[in-house]
Amino acid sequence: MDLFEAIKNRRSCRSFAADPVPSDAIEQLLEAAAWAPSPLNTQPWQFIVITDEAKKNEIFLEADRCRKWAIEESGWTWLKGYPLVFLKEAPVIIAVVGDPKKTGVDMFQEEGGVGYQLACAAAIQNLLLAAHALGLGTLWFTFFDKPHMREILNVPEGKTPVSLVCVGKASGELPSVPRKDAKAKTTYM
């Protein structure tokens, strides 16, 4: 698939068919992810491929718990209607786990290093584009409590579960979500 076509036509998918994702497709997605740039080429990512139904249910329950908590904190009642069932429905969830020690020179900055998270995000964007090119839908999901997700996924203390990506065949058409014109977001100097 043409790069620009992939970039413009990729959409978030919140409803997945039950069809399993072939393991060679998963490997292609992870290979694409691993070609992302990273600070000092530290490649600060690790991937956990989750297909176990009980584990997906634990993830769903954690997200649902966070949603309830966020509604209380925010008063955003519309969150009650925000679907989370895709966490159970998606045949595969790929957790992207980052290593804060592999963050490059920004580790010495006062606010702490964020380079490893940016690199993981670049890897995820590669993964989303690759999935689209293979005819797969994805959802990039970050709404969970990191220490809880660490426990659920048996991630060691020093590593950070940065994001989850739901992967599977989309069930139905994906809605096209517009973007603001980049020109309106650009200044020159």
Place this chain on the structure above:
Amino acid sequence: MDLFEAIKNRRSCRSFAADPVPSDAIEQLLEAAAWAPSPLNTQPWQFIVITDEAKKNEIFLEADRCRKWAIEESGWTWLKGYPLVFLKEAPVIIAVVGDPKKTGVDMFQEEGGVGYQLACAAAIQNLLLAAHALGLGTLWFTFFDKPHMREILNVPEGKTPVSLVCVGKASGELPSVPRKDAKAKTTYM
């Protein structure tokens, strides 16, 4: 260009030719960036396209100041040899500025929202891939003090300069940097 080809053959560029980058190419890069996913489609990015020589020199001096400081903090003497001159040589630097208020539901999490930075990173990855497809080299640069860079770029208090991307025609071949096999970074559950 094919998506997978773009993902696998993109390289970081640290030496730029002086040739200016056509404005329509810049617009294509920013359009690609703006198609990235973001939390609740908040599109938390803004772009500053910098071609002014004096401004690029200010950016260089800030990075050089941070390098000296990092050498003192870290003892990483190899940083003395790390080139920064690409900040002056690159015909264009694109600053990607994020809005921490557009970070989605993770704003209620204890450690603060990071979703806007992940979205900016996804936008940057789109930009790097698009540049490669257009025959342009890029360098993703994050080593600067955010409050100082805010001043240099006249960014308002509430916004965060997330990264700079140097853009231009590569001067010479780009070295191929290997990756660890994704399989070695993957577990299944």
